[in-house]
Amino acid sequence: MSESVPDPRLQSLINKLRPGPLRRMTVAGFDGADVLVLLGESGEEGSEVGRIPQDEVSIRRADHPSEVFTVGQRIEAEQIGRWRGQLNLSARACENPELRAFLVAIQPGQIVSGTVSGVHNFGVFVHLDGEPQGLCTGFIRVPDLTWDWITHPSEATEVGQRITGEVIMSETRSAQVTISLKALLEDPLVRFADQTGHVLNGTVTKIVPFGVFVRLGPGIEGLLHVSEMTGSPVESPAQLVSEGDQITVRVAEVDLQRHRVRLRAHDS
Known part of the structure; x- marks a missing residue:
């Protein structure tokens, strides 16, 4: 099995969505559809104030958070970050232990x-x-x-x-x-990488304004740009080929990091 290069944007999202610390708090009141809470074991005046946004109140459907919580109730919620200096929490994340x-x-x-x-x-x-x-x-x-x-x-x-x-x-x-x-599963491009420069037969699977996608094998598709197609320039690649057509192409590049295959016309 091949190891792909992690996408830093995806990793950042995963880090943000990982479970946060569990906090104990007391319901202090409501701010519209949000719940205001006092953090800590005692929930006394002077404790840090946190907020549970409307969409983090409950898995259950409720018109107002007062249908779920009452003022003075002790609850648990998951810390999810700060917004404008105030701690935001999710009660729905802790609703089912x-x-x-x-x-x-x-x-x-x-x-x-x-x-x-x-x-x-x-x-x-x-x-x-x-x-x-x-x-x-x-x-x-x-x-x-x-x-x-x-x-x-x-x-x-x-x-x-x-x-x-x-x-x-x-x-x-x-x-x-x-x-x-x-x-x-093994990335099929790993075994296909040595095909760069080879001439192969493939099937047109999709036509887009900038070219056509050609299937060269199981899990392997390459892009033949319109500028590389015999008969260019044309207004649309559809003037030259149709989906399902068998064509012959040359493998110009196999980019494992981006998982892309670039093709050329077989006579170029």
């Missing part, structure tokens, strides 16, 4: 298994082994399903299928574990 314990125990890079419960055009839901009964915590984004080119997640998995993946992040606030199946 069993669920929180399960999510906190799961770390990025951990290998987990589960059963696919739903397949949708935006991703796949998974019942992870060991999660609290009645909940569904696993989720696979479409780009994390496979190295192969697919038009719908149902081409890569199905309901009831047992899967094993690598954890990308575990979020207590959304009660979701994002996992990747692709992370446990």
Whole structure:
């Protein structure tokens, strides 16, 4: 299995979404749809004031946070950062202690298994082994399903299928574990990298204004820019080829870091 270079933007997001410290506090009142709290064990006057934003109050649907909390109530919430100097917290992240314990125990890079419960055009839901009964915590984004080119997640998995993946992040606030199946599969470009300069046959899979994508093998697609196409210049690549056409191209570059293949016309 190949090791990809971590995307610093993704890593920054993962760090922000990791569970924060657990804090004890007292409900002091309400500021519109937000909850104001006094931090600390005593909750006495003079304690630091924190805020639980409306969307962090509860997993349950409520028109106003007073339906969930009462003034003077002692609660636990997760520290999520500061905004304009005031500490913000999430009560929803602590609402189900069993669920929180399960999510906190799961770390990025951990290998987990589960059963696919739903397949949708935006991703796949998974019942992870060991999660609290009645909940569904696993989720696979479409780009994390496979190295192969697919038009719908149902081409890569199905309901009831047992899967094993690598954890990308575990979020207590959304009660979701994002996992990747692709992370446990070898990047097909690693073996393909020595094809630079070779002439190969491929299938046109997609036509875009700036060129066409050509499938050269399982999980391997390259871009043939319109400027490289025989018969250029033209207003659209569709004037030269159609999806499904078999064409011959030369591999100009294999970029493993960006996971891209650049193609040229075979006679250039």
